[in-house]
Amino acid sequence: MFNTIISPVDGTEPSEHALQYASELARKHDARLILVHVLLRGTSVPAMRELAESKGFLEEVKSDIADVEIMPVATAAGVAAPVEVVPDETLERFGQFLLKNAADSAHGIEDIQQRILDGDPAEAILQCAEDENASLIVIGSRGVGDLKSLLLGSVSHKLVQHSKCPCLVVK
DSSP states (O other), rough: OOSSEEOOOOOHHHHHHHHHHHHHHHHTTEEEEEEEEEOOOOHHHHHHHHHHHHHTHHHHHHHHHHOEEEEEEEEEOOEEEEEOOOOOHHHHHHHHHHHHHHHHHHTOOOOEEEEEEEESSHHHHHHHHHHHOOEEEEEEEETTTTTHHHHHHHHHHHHHOOOSSSSSOOO
16 A cells, blocks of 8 residues: 655654654555755754754764854844854754754664655655655654644645645654
8 A cells, every 4th residue: 555655754752752653654564765854944953953863963063053154134123133154064964964963763674775855844745755756655644843733834735735645744
């Protein structure tokens, strides 16, 4: 029934629960499992540091995370607010560690692939699912950007609304 399963990975607990479901379904249906990570643009450095520490790769990315640029960005009130800008290379390296951890936890699956995506998370995942002719997307109910998702609509909600294939949202 399922040939290709997409499982977005961001290191959060709901993402890990979704990966467990996706892995079990991939094993049961002998399906290809594609782990995708959308670069964590806009995620604060303290949140990235906490995530890296909880996943056991803080030492590997500590100096990269420290290498951020502070840029003043004008707010609606016309006041310049400081914004942390993490270099693309750091975001990609961070994503590679998250994908490796996810792949290591998905035991017994013959065909596991990994993709690093960029852009709007929902749009990037939808495009990947279409490009890969996915038969299922398994995603966590909440990700790293919870506050942002409350304001703009969650990634999982957008996937359910716009995906051409079934979506399983896992808490």
